Each structure stands twice: as structure tokens, then as C-alpha cells.
Amino acid sequence: MWEFFIRSLDASTIFTIAALGELIGQRSGILNVGIEGVMLFGATLGFITAKTTGSYLLGFLVGIAVGGLIGLLHGFFSITLGGDQVVSGMGIWILGFGLTTYIGSPYTGPLGMERIPTILGLSPFFFVAIALTVIIWFILSRTSLGLSIRSVGENPEVAEVSGISVAKTRYLCVVGGGMLMGFAGAIYSLDYNPVWNYNFLLGRGFIALALVFFSMWNPFILLGGSILFGTLWQLSLNPQLILPGLMSRYIWRTVPFAITLGALLLMSTKWFRTKWGAATPEALGQPYVKD
Amino acid sequence: MRIGSHELNLERRVSLSGWQAAGISILAIIVALAIFSIIFILAEINPLTAYAEIFSYAFANPFGLPLTMNRFIFILLCTYAFIIPFTAGLWNIGMAGQLYAGSLAVYAVLLALGVKEFQSVELPATLVILMMLIAAMLGGAFIGGIAGFLKGKYNVNEIVVTMMLNFMTFWVVSFFIKEGGIFMNPGGRGESFELPPSLQPSLIFGVPFTIFIALGAALLLYFVLRKTKIGYEIRAYGENPTAAAYAGISNFSIPLLVFIMGGALAGLAGYHYFAAVPGVYKIARTYGYFGDLAFYGIICGLISRGNPLAAIPVAFLFGGLSIGARFVQGKLGMSFGVDFALLGVLMITLVAFQFFYRYKLIWENSRGEP
Numbered sequence: 001m002w003e004f005f006i007r008s009l010d011a012s013t014i015f016t017i018a019a020l021g022e023l024i025g026q027r028s029g030i031l032n033v034g035i036e037g038v039m040l041f042g043a044t045l046g047f048i049t050a051k052t053t054g055s056y057l058l059g060f061l062v063g064i065a066v067g068g069l070i071g072l073l074h075g076f077f078s079i080t081l082g083g084d085q086v087v088s089g090m091g092i093w094i095l096g097f098g099l100t101t102y103i104g105s106p107y108t109g110p111l112g113m114e115r116i117p118t119i120l121g122l123s124p125f126f127f128v129a130i131a132l133t134v135i136i137w138f139i140l141s142r143t144s145l146g147l148s149i150r151s152v153g154e155n156p157e158v159a160e161v162s163g164i165s166v167a168k169t170r171y172l173c174v175v176g177g178g179m180l181m182g183f184a185g186a187i188y189s190l191d192y193n194p195v196w197n198y199n200f201l202l203g204r205g206f207i208a209l210a211l212v213f214f215s216m217w218n219p220f221i222l223l224g225g226s227i228l229f230g231t232l233w234q235l236s237l238n239p240q241l242i243l244p245g246l247m248s249r250y251i252w253r254t255v256p257f258a259i260t261l262g263a264l265l266l267m268s269t270k271w272f273r274t275k276w277g278a279a280t281p282e283a284l285g286q287p288y289v290k291d
Numbered sequence: 292m293r294i295g296s297h298e299l300n301l302e303r304r305v306s307l308s309g310w311q312a313a314g315i316s317i318l319a320i321i322v323a324l325a326i327f328s329i330i331f332i333l334a335e336i337n338p339l340t341a342y343a344e345i346f347s348y349a350f351a352n353p354f355g356l357p358l359t360m361n362r363f364i365f366i367l368l369c370t371y372a373f374i375i376p377f378t379a380g381l382w383n384i385g386m387a388g389q390l391y392a393g394s395l396a397v398y399a400v401l402l403a404l405g406v407k408e409f410q411s412v413e414l415p416a417t418l419v420i421l422m423m424l425i426a427a428m429l430g431g432a433f434i435g436g437i438a439g440f441l442k443g444k445y446n447v448n449e450i451v452v453t454m455m456l457n458f459m460t461f462w463v464v465s466f467f468i469k470e471g472g473i474f475m476n477p478g479g480r481g482e483s484f485e486l487p488p489s490l491q492p493s494l495i496f497g498v499p500f501t502i503f504i505a506l507g508a509a510l511l512l513y514f515v516l517r518k519t520k521i522g523y524e525i526r527a528y529g530e531n532p533t534a535a536a537y538a539g540i541s542n543f544s545i546p547l548l549v550f551i552m553g554g555a556l557a558g559l560a561g562y563h564y565f566a567a568v569p570g571v572y573k574i575a576r577t578y579g580y581f582g583d584l585a586f587y588g589i590i591c592g593l594i595s596r597g598n599p600l601a602a603i604p605v606a607f608l609f610g611g612l613s614i615g616a617r618f619v620q621g622k623l624g625m626s627f628g629v630d631f632a633l634l635g636v637l638m639i640t641l642v643a644f645q646f647f648y649r650y651k652l653i654w655e656n657s658r659g660e661p
Binding site for chain 2: 033073077081082083084086087088090091092094095096097098099101102103105106198199202203206209210213248250251253254257258260261264265268269
């Protein structure tokens with residue numbers, strides 16, 4: 001039971017870090033629906049690097065750097081070219097899915113390195129995720145940089161007039177966000193489940209996307225939601241731990257997705273929106289062209 | 292940007308004709324194939340040899356061409372499943388889930404008729420095949436309809452919903468065909484029971500009748516989306532849902548309708564691959580692979596810019612490319628996933644080329660100007 005709880009927190013780490021990356025981008029007005037693709041890139045290239053060099057550090061650095069580069073690509077399409085952000089995000093997801101399938105397949109199988117040591121049984125990255133949550137909350141709500149990011153996401157015209165560079169701020173956020181997504185992917189393939197397999201994330205990136213909507217763009221609610229989804233995910237993988245014999249294991253696998261649908265539905269109702277005043281960044285998804 | 296005496300400028304397009312769009316799309320495909328050469332070069336294969344193999348196998352080989360044709364029908368149906376919601380400004384990335392549900396519905400009909408038990412049917416084959424087609428459409432429409440309903444009624448993000456439904460139906464298929472599921476083939480390893488020969492549709496040059504459905508759907512959709520009142524309403528909703536609402540167009544029924552229509556066509560793609568294509572005739576153990584292939588429908592829909600007729604040549608080309616890429620992977624000893632890598636490169640190149648739908652490059656000789 002304790003082990004199950006630990007494993008759930010480890011699973012939530014991946015959701016938290018990836019979703020924080022998306023949250024930063026969305027706060028600045030850039031939607032990236034291709035989180036899964038960025039994570040696949042970070043996970044696959046991080047895995048290959050660690051496997052060939054034998055160094056975890058290099059693996060993580062490559063994962064983070066690749067995530068940042070893909071974030072930069074998304075920024076280029078959506079900020080510089082002013083294209084449709086959903087089209088670009090979809091492109092990044094399909095590119096990530098397609099290319100990592102090909103690049104990673106010669107490395108199919110376990111990583112074969114000594115496991116990363118745990119702290120109190122937990123992956124050290126769980127603590128990193130909590131620290132990142134606090135840091136990002138602090139930056140967004142207590143610093144002038146955070147104010148710039150939020151104003152760019154709410155009303156880019158006004159932000160530009162008050163002397164904030166919309167393009168620079170948004171680039172900073174999508175690249176930083178991409179690095180976090182790449183990092184989350186690398187945590188999956190190097191620590192959580194160090195085995196490379198084709199398309200192994202199985203929708204975690206899309207759940208992270210849903211989590212950002214669910215969090216109402218608040219890092220602490222996001223952390224809470226991640227722990228909830230981490231537990232659900234883990235439960236769906238090992239239902240026998242809690243409820244032996246109830247429902248086929250295949251039906252259990254649908255549960256996290258079904259709950260995501262339920263949560264999204266609840267949040268989209270008028271009742272919820274008026275009660276909690278979901279603070280969607282006003283300019284989310286809209287390209288900004290300087291006159 | 293200045294290069295020598297010439298200046299390269301960007302100009303916003305005022306309008307874009309169909310032929311200009313087609314030109315940009317063709318250029319995007321050529322550039323994508325050029326970029327993809329890097330993959331071959333890295334694998335120490337001459338890209339020209341590789342492309343020669345791909346095209347000759349896919350389009351001029353007696354074994355390859357029927358495979359291409361069958362893949363073409365599948366991608367074309369998936370493309371429509373994307374295009375119809377896309378015309379309304381909505382993203383259906385749930386073709387995989389919709390086609391799984393369609394296939395499950397097909398096999399549910401067969402189970403109900405006792406096919407699994409007796410390996411035969413009493414009813415005339417034509418009638419049963421018709422029932423299978425209707426079931427496929429209903430199954431796909433049901434899953435699509437969930438996304439449309441949630442979008443229309445509660446404005447839930449349809450990208451997340453359709454993706455969640457993909458994963459859910461994926462596992463539901465496993466539930467039905469594996470580990471004692473009701474569709475499980477008693478002798479098989481995690482696949483559904485097989486279609487009896489009497490229900491396997493006859494083939495014309497290796498291609499089942501579904502090609503007529505796919506091509507007929509192109510004409511029908513072209514007509515419906517461009518020439519009818521409902522088509523106009525779908526397009527108006529796609530331009531601006533709020534303005535459409537003022538004009539009396541329902542913000543509930545349009546999303547529901549487009550997802551039901553799209554889902555039904557994706558369901559037919561499921562019938563096509565799991566009950567009509569020679570050599571399969573069951574829900575295969577690797578059904579997830581076919582679900583992933585459905586994403587070609589997204590690229591195809593984007594590159595044909597939502598035009599059902601333009602989608603025909605694009606789907607044919609992509610069908611051939613995916614079959615050919617899988618073939619060279621085996622023949623030239625490349626690692627798994629060449630066809631998916633190609634899918635990714637085509638997609639991202641296309642995203643970059645979206646820019647040229649809105650802007651054009653102009654070379655100006657700036658010498659002599661003040």
C-alpha cells in the first residue's frame with residue numbers, strides 16, 4: 001500500500017513538471033497542444049544519451065535541451081510566423097511521435113544502468129517538482145517578470161505599450177516551458193520506467209494538457225491535480241492493489257482518461273465557471289502581430 | 292532582407308486561389324521529401340535509391356499497388372473524419388478511437404448473428420455486409436458524437452476529449468479481443484474471431500468495394516459542404532461561432548453534427564481495414580498500428596485545406612508513401628518506424644508552409660530606387 005502511494009507520487013512528478021511547462025507558456029498566451037511530442041523527444045534522446053554515455057546527468061541535460069529546442073520551434077511557428085498555435089502543436093506532437101519511433105527503435109529495451117537513488121523511497125524528482133511548483137508560483141505572482149508574463153498573456157497590445165517585449169517574453173516562456181516538458185520526458189525514461197518502447201507515454205502529455213485547464217492556471221492546484229491523476233494512473237496499472245477482481249484490467253486502463261473527461265466537463269460548466277471564475281489568459285492562442 | 296541588389300520582402304496575401312494553395316501544398320510535400328532524405332543519408336542509404344524503391348513499390352508493383360490502394364481508401368476516410376469538423380473550426384484527432392469503435396460494432400453484429408459460434412450466417416451475405424457497414428458508422432458516430440456533444444453543450448476542448456476517447460477505446464478493444472473477451476478468437480493470440488469467407492467482400496483488382504464509398508463520399512461531401520444550407524452553416528460556425536449564433540445557427544447542433552458525420556466516416560475506415568481488406572478479416576492484434584496510421588488523415592486534411600476532392604490525390608500519394616516507406620524499411624534494413632518518421636516530417640514541414648498561405652515572398656530589384 002505504501003509502495004503504491006510512493007509509486008503514485010512518482011507518476012505525479014511527470015505530470016506536474018510537464019504541466020508546469022505548459023502553464024508557463026499558456027500564461028504568456030501560447031498554447032502548446034503538443035506536450036506529448038516534446039516529452040517523447042526529451043525522453044527518447046535523453047534515454048539514448050544516457051545509454052550510450054552511461055551518464056544520467058548528460059541524459060537529463062540532453063532531454064532538457066531538446067525540450068527547449070522544440071519549444072523554440074513552436075515559438076518560431078507561433079510567435080515569429082504568427083501561425084495557428086494548434087496546427088503547430090499538432091505538428092510537434094506528430095513529429096515527436098513519428099521521429100522518436102524511428103530514432104528510438106534500435107534502443108528498444110531496458111536502460112541497463114544502476115537506478116537513481118531514492119529519498120525516503122521517493123524519486124528525488126518528486127521534491128524537484130514541488131520546488132519547481134513553488135518557484136513558478138513565486139515568479140508568476142510575486143515578481144515583475146511574472147507580471148510581464150501575465151500581462152503579455154492577457155493583453156499583449158497594452159503590454160507592448162507599457163514597454164514589455166511581447167515576442168521576447170513569449171519566447172522565454174515557450175522555451176522554458178519546453179525545457180520542463182523535455183525534463184519530464186527524461187524523468188519518465190530515465191527514472192520512472194527506464195525502458196524504451198514505441199510510443200511509451202500513452203497519453204501522459206495529453207493528460208498534462210488537461211491538467212493545465214483543470215488547474216485554472218494556478219501552480220498549486222496543478223500540483224494537487226497531478227497527485228490525483230498520478231494516483232489514478234497508478235491505480236489503473238495495478239488495480240489488484242486496491243480493488244482485486246473488480247473489472248478487467250483493460251477497463252481499468254481507461255479510468256484515468258475517463259476521469260480526465262469528467263474533470264474537464266465539470267470545469268466547463270457554467271456553474272463551475274461562475275463559482276470559481278476560471279482565469280483563462282485572455283489572449284491564449286491568439287497570435288500577436290506588432291503594428 | 293537584402294541580398295546584393297535585390298530585396299526580399301514579405302507581403303500579406305489578400306486572397307489565395309485554389310491553384311496557389313495547391314502549388315504551395317505540392318512545394319511543401321517536395322520540401323518534406325527533400326528534408327526526409329537526411330534520414331536515408333544518416334542510415335547510409337542513397338536517398339534517390341530509397342525514393343525510387345518507395346515509388347516503384349507503391350505505385351508500379353503488382354504486390355505494392357493493391358496495398359497502396361487499400362491504404363489510400365483508409366487514409367481518405369480518416370481524412371474526411373478530420374475535414375468535416377475542421378470546416379467548422381474544430382479539431383477531430385479522434386479518428387483512431389472512432390475507427391476502433393466502428394470495428395467493434397461490426398464484430399458485435401457478427402457475434403449477434405452467431406458467426407463466431409458457427410462460422411457462417413443464414414442471412415444473405417449482402418444484407419449482413421450492409422448491416423456491418425451501418426454498425427461501423429453508428430459505432431464511429433457514437434464516439435465522435437460524445438466529443439461533439441461535450442463541445443456543443445459545455446464547450447469542452449475537443450482536442451483533449453477526442454484524444455482521451457482514443458486511449459479509452461484502445462483499451463476497450465483489448466478488453467473485447469484479449470484474455471477471454473467476447474470477441475476473442477479461441478485459437479488466436481489476442482485477436483478477434485475471423486470473418487467467414489462468405490462475408491469477405493469480393494475484390495476488384497485487389498481492392499474491395501469500399502473504394503466506391505470513399506470516392507462517393509468525396510463528391511457528396513464536396514456538394515454538402517459547399518452547396519447546401521447545412522454546409523453553409525457549418526462554414527459560418529467555423530468562421531465565427533458567436534456571429535453564427537446571432538444568425539440563428541445553433542452552437543450546439545453544429546459541433547454535434549460534424550463530429551457525428553466525421554465519426555461515422557472514421558467508423559467506415561475501421562470496417563475497411565478490419566473486415567474488407569484482403570489478408571486481415573479480423574481485428575488484428577496490432578490494431579493500435581492502424582489507429583496510429585489514422586493520423587495521416589490530419590495531415591491530408593490540412594494539406595488539402597479541407598477540400599474533399601483535393602484530398603483524393605493527397606491521400607493516394609500518402610497511402611503510397613506509407614506503404615513504400617514500410618517496404619524500404621525491410622528491404623534496405625532500416626530500423627522500425629520509417630513510415631511514422633515520414634509522417635512526422637511531412638507534418639512539421641506542412642506547419643511551416645502554412646505561413647505561405649498567408650504571406651508571399653517578393654523579390655524586388657531595389658537598385659535605382661531612392
